[in-house]
Amino acid sequence: MRTNKLFIVLKYAAIILLVMYILLPFLWLIIMSLSSSADLTTKPLHWIPGKIDITSYKRLLLVGLNSRGSLFLYGLRNSLKTALAAVIISIFVTIPASWVFSRYPGKKNIILKIAIFTFMLPPIAYALPLYRILSRIGLLDNSLSLALVYCTIILPFCVWLIKENIDTIPYDLEEAAIIDGAGFTKRISLIVLPLLLPALGTVALLSLLMAWDEYFYAMLYTNSQNAITLPVVISNLASGRQSNYNLIAAGGVLASLPPVCIGLLLQRSLVRGLMMGGVKD
Amino acid sequence: MSIAEARKCNVLIVPMVVIMGTMIGWPLLQTFFLSFTDTTLMGLEPAGFVGWQNFVDAFHDDGFLSSLKVSLLFALVVVTSEMVLGTSVGLLVHQPFIGRSLVRALLILPWAVPTVVNAIMWRLIYNPEYGALNSLLFQLGIMKEYTSWLSNADRALPSIMFADVWKNFSLVALITLSALQTLPLSQIEAAKIDGAGAGQRFFYITLPHIIPSLQVALVLRIIETVKVFDIIYIMTKGGPANKTRSGSIFVYQEAFTNSRMGSGSAFAIIMVALIMILICMYLRVLTTKRSS
Numbered sequence: 001m002r003t004n005k006l007f008i009v010l011k012y013a014a015i016i017l018l019v020m021y022i023l024l025p026f027l028w029l030i031i032m033s034l035s036s037s038a039d040l041t042t043k044p045l046h047w048i049p050g051k052i053d054i055t056s057y058k059r060l061l062l063v064g065l066n067s068r069g070s071l072f073l074y075g076l077r078n079s080l081k082t083a084l085a086a087v088i089i090s091i092f093v094t095i096p097a098s099w100v101f102s103r104y105p106g107k108k109n110i111i112l113k114i115a116i117f118t119f120m121l122p123p124i125a126y127a128l129p130l131y132r133i134l135s136r137i138g139l140l141d142n143s144l145s146l147a148l149v150y151c152t153i154i155l156p157f158c159v160w161l162i163k164e165n166i167d168t169i170p171y172d173l174e175e176a177a178i179i180d181g182a183g184f185t186k187r188i189s190l191i192v193l194p195l196l197l198p199a200l201g202t203v204a205l206l207s208l209l210m211a212w213d214e215y216f217y218a219m220l221y222t223n224s225q226n227a228i229t230l231p232v233v234i235s236n237l238a239s240g241r242q243s244n245y246n247l248i249a250a251g252g253v254l255a256s257l258p259p260v261c262i263g264l265l266l267q268r269s270l271v272r273g274l275m276m277g278g279v280k281d
Numbered sequence: 282m283s284i285a286e287a288r289k290c291n292v293l294i295v296p297m298v299v300i301m302g303t304m305i306g307w308p309l310l311q312t313f314f315l316s317f318t319d320t321t322l323m324g325l326e327p328a329g330f331v332g333w334q335n336f337v338d339a340f341h342d343d344g345f346l347s348s349l350k351v352s353l354l355f356a357l358v359v360v361t362s363e364m365v366l367g368t369s370v371g372l373l374v375h376q377p378f379i380g381r382s383l384v385r386a387l388l389i390l391p392w393a394v395p396t397v398v399n400a401i402m403w404r405l406i407y408n409p410e411y412g413a414l415n416s417l418l419f420q421l422g423i424m425k426e427y428t429s430w431l432s433n434a435d436r437a438l439p440s441i442m443f444a445d446v447w448k449n450f451s452l453v454a455l456i457t458l459s460a461l462q463t464l465p466l467s468q469i470e471a472a473k474i475d476g477a478g479a480g481q482r483f484f485y486i487t488l489p490h491i492i493p494s495l496q497v498a499l500v501l502r503i504i505e506t507v508k509v510f511d512i513i514y515i516m517t518k519g520g521p522a523n524k525t526r527s528g529s530i531f532v533y534q535e536a537f538t539n540s541r542m543g544s545g546s547a548f549a550i551i552m553v554a555l556i557m558i559l560i561c562m563y564l565r566v567l568t569t570k571r572s573s
């Protein structure tokens with residue numbers, strides 16, 4: 001019995017450590033965002049702010065107080081725009097293609113294999129020519145072209161997961177439709193698509209999070225309010241000379257809110273989505 | 282499949298192939314061609330064909346070789362730590378305890394925090410003057426005086442690795458947990474009846490059951506870490522003294538800061554080849570394991 005009790009004590013100690021490890025860094029980011037500059041520039045630090053100061057949030061979210069704020073809002077808008085466009089394009093072109101890969105496996109699956117393979121390549125392998133192409137045709141600093149570039153990241157991921165999901169939809173359902181004379185379009189849109197929707201939602205969300213997270217291409221290809229995305233705005237904020245620690249922290253908290261909320265609400269389906277492609281013999 | 286059907290199939294694939302071709306295939310080919318030239322970023326002077334020169338130079342370039350070492354070291358340390366920590370945490374939160382669902386929900390927090398925010402958060406924590414880490418260690422009496430983390434040549438890379446592990450161990454933990462949840466209880470019960478101890482149950486039932494999932498996590502993380510760019514670039518820009526300059530950062534600097542696209546492309550192609558070798562090695566190990 002004694003070893004059992006010791007085990008329980010150790011277990012709870014480990015869990016408390018784990019919770020602290022997960023929470024403390026992010027909690028500190030939140031506290032910083034709510035502290036005044038004076039509280040954050042003392043030695044040693046004031047762990048609990050004297051009073052809650054929301055000026056940094058105001059500076060970021062209200063237009064007109066200074067240029068930073070409006071740039072942050074532009075970043076938010078562009079991030080949403082770029083991520084949504086990239087996900088919509090990717091999903092729209094991968095559904096019919098994945099259906100073919102699933103239903104008519106054959107020579108064409110080499111395309112699927114290539115697509116999955118490109119997922120492993122570093123962005124730096126495409127970045128240089130894409131930069132030259134975009135700058136020649138004058139499409140640098142443009143949300144739509146950035147969204148197309150994001151397809152290089154999202155598309156391989158989508159085609160892999162959507163194909164795996166269509167594989168799990170029984171072919172019998174389609175056979176019945178074939179007898180009724182349904183063509184490809186009807187089979188996809190009336191039979192496969194409705195059954196695919198839940199998985200599609202997960203794939204779309206995961207892709208959205210990937211696009212939201214993207215920094216490298218956005219840093220290279222955007223430079224103004226036209227297309228600059230949130231990660232670039234925040235990293236620029238942080239690389240400035242002044243030490244507006246609370247402002248940087250507030251930007252970080254705001255940029256984390258959408259993915260953290262999505263993650264907390266939809267954890268189960270997100271993890272299942274990530275696992276889908278891989279665990280299958 | 283009739284000819285008409287096959288033609289229709291092709292039509293359905295075309296949009297994807299067009300986007301992949303223009304956004305992935307064409308640039309990749311161009312990188313390949315650029316790597317044999319001395320093209321500059323602005324491309325004002327006409328590019329000259331230099332043959333294998335860029336590749337020959339690359340293997341004599343200490344900066345490039347040491348940046349590859351940084352990438353590999355980063356991948357090795359970070360992925361190993363994440364796998365060990367993530368698997369242990371997955372096993373821990375699979376146990377029954379009070380507040381279990383809350384802790385499980387919390388696990389997704391580090392993974393959901395955007396990479397850029399994670400990098401900036403840790404940069405603030407590591408700040409030499411007003412960072413939380415210095416203050417904490419000082420107030421606890423562990424350190425006598427404040428020290429620098431990211432601007433110290435020996436501490437910078439481990440500090441970045443620590444930050445990366447914080448974000449990504451949670452993915453491994455979540456994958457482990459979800460694999461554990463599909464473990465058939467009947468197998469465990471049967472083993473118990475047969476007199477298998479806790480250790481035996483773990484090594485003969487639990488571990489084999491979660492290994493396929495862990496392999497997925499392993500591949501995903503190796504692919505991600507070998508091409509690491511953003512977390513390092515935001516935290517140190519590759520400094521101090523290039524001690525944290527990864528392969529991707531080196532290629533970026535060569536092509537965009539030094540505006541040498543030709544040799545930058547050659548470096549990029551070498552990185553691609555390296556990643557391909559890593560993946561082939563992994564697949565080799567996997568298939569020999571399965572067949573034996």
